Amino acid sequence: MSKSYRTRPYNIFDLILASIMFFAVLLLVYLGLFIFLFFILPVLIIYIGIRFWLINGHIKKMLD
Secondary structure (H helix, E strand, C coil), X not given: CCHHHHHCCCCHHHHHHHHHXXXXXXXXXXXXXXXXXXXXXXXXXXXXHHHHHHHHHHHHHHHC
């Protein structure tokens, strides 16, 4: 370990590692959003729609 290395406020390898970690977290966040928007949300909408449709059918049968 030379003295010139210690005087620098950061190490280049730390910078590379930090940027990789930052982009990994960003990728995970966007992947999570993508999965939620395109897989979980449509399933929830269809599920709620079917439930309301069935409830409406039962109410119409009861009224008749």
